[in-house]
Amino acid sequence: MNNNILVIILASGVFYGTPLFFAALGELFTERSGVLNLGVEGMMLMGGVSAVWASQHIPGTSWFVVLCSIFIGAFAGALVAALHAFLCVTLRTNQTVAGLSITIFAGALGLSSYFANVWDVASKTVQHPIRILNPGGLADTPIVGPIFFHQTILTYLSWVLCVLSVVYLFRTRTGLKLRSVGESPQTADAVGINVAKYRYIHTILGGALAGIGGTYYSLTIVPQWVDGVTKGAGWIAIALVIFGFWRPDLTLLGAYLFGALQSLGLTLKARNIEINGSILDAMPFIMTVVVLVIVSGGWAHKRLQTPAALGIAFEREER
């Protein structure tokens, strides 16, 4: 039963959806604070390359190395995000162009590739990939086991994060303040909330999560360094936030849907099912466009709840 094709598709949906969720959750926090971050792809790649470097250079037991690599991947993403926050919050530049410049600067043809070259990470194998973890033998239960419990530590961590972020956003005072900063920074400022601080923190947090998403690509999915390994996942993550109506729980579902779409080609090929591979490869990208069209028009648009101040710099002097 565990070999059923539907089970495999769902299991790979969770497997390939996990990095999308990390990146999308990060973008969600950033956008909730009113900052649009189009640099996700660049942050993921910087996280990914730094994590590979860490995994090749840190001595110690496998577990220790893996934890350090994840941490360093997150740290690298956070550093790049701090740059974005500086451009958008302090310098008040156009957030769209700032994010694009982050992706061009750090992306597949930029700094991540440069570091990979200088550190010579691509030629060496990854000794300590993030492996599948079977918590308490749960992976052996029928159907649910392979789908949800034949995964890595990062997938289990992502569920904890999903619950925590729903509580944080909708059940805590800080979460309420965060949402108010994204909806109306003028009002938030008037009641004494430090708008700049909230935007900095959540942009950097978003970058750290994107960095973990990139780490998942370079240490779990591949696991090796290839320039531009995320192949547009950062952009799909940005679309997922819209698709998830800026809510972590719906974003998680969306991530698994797109994860399944991304891996469909591999799954079917492994089963020797004849189908045009190019169309399957293009599916996630085409579906992103289709989903955007659906949520942009008609009934969904009214319920989208886009943060009202998204993409707009806050200028205190000009209230």
Add this chain to the structure above:
Amino acid sequence: MQSPLRLERRLTQPKWLNWGVPLLSLLGALILGGIVLLATGKNPFSVYARIIERGFASTDAFSRTLISATPFAFTGLAASVAFRMGLINIGGEGQLYLGAIGAAFAGIAFQDQPTAVIIATMIIFGMLFGGAWAAIVGILKAKFSTNEIITSLMLNYVAAIFLDYLIFNSNSYWRDPKSYGFPTGKRLVENAYWYDISIGPIAIPFGFVVAVFVAVIVWFLYSRTRFGYEVGVIASSPSAARYAGIRARWKIITVMALSGALAGLGGASDVGDFRHVLDAKGVQISGYGYTGIVVAALARLNPLSAIFVAVFIGGLSNAGYALQGPDFPSGLVGTLQGLILFTAVAGEILTRYRIKRQNTIADGAIV
């Protein structure tokens, strides 16, 4: 804690900003790039010296720089045209691929015609294919107000997969049936090669001449016609445009298609000027479309400046190819381009604000 500096909004824009800001941005990018180089154990001065040597310092190098600059000129113009209406078209990459596909089709289909006819049809098909691909984004934006940033980017990936499909995964019209092992596209006949125009020892690719011509047309269109005026109104105030009866939806589709057609022309020039074949891997490797955004930003969306910026960026990238090796790792050129974009974006702050020192006496008075 208060920062010692403070931003004050400019009421007027002094003239020096037009050239001063790009120059300051470049200087800033060189300094930041130098820090990256130092941090990774390279000597920034020798790297920069070699870039200048291999990019600009001889007629030979300069001829090659013009070759590299041509696609950047087109994608830079494509980005400028859209950005000036506030349409963030980052699909120049995919639109350029489609232009290459269209031009290669024309080059193969009309190969028995005279050269002038082949070149003209290659240009037309390149523009048509690129423009149609971009129009998808425009139509979705106009009809469903779909975010053009994400849709245009997603179509880049679709275009790349389509391009690979035509050459590697199918027996398409473009694929050379005689290519075994590593599949390639059909080579164009020599009649379909675009001319170089020589001025002394410097060879100017035909595509570059077209780019200059197009830049002048775009400049005229945007600063001397009703069309350009209306685009400007939409960019600065969509509601004012609506009251004035400007049909913004049509403008979105038209401007997107125009932007895509320009990027497509870049693809046509890639086929006609340089490769003479639909090279699926070669056209994807350079990130022409993304670099076009750097060009447009540094040129401050001015089509005429875009040509000069394209030559500069082309020199950088030409030197990058020539020098690639252990001393000059891949990714360095992209990093430098990214830094230039950063500083150009950050430099825009100088055009909108003045940086003032915090007036401590006034602060003290409040306390």
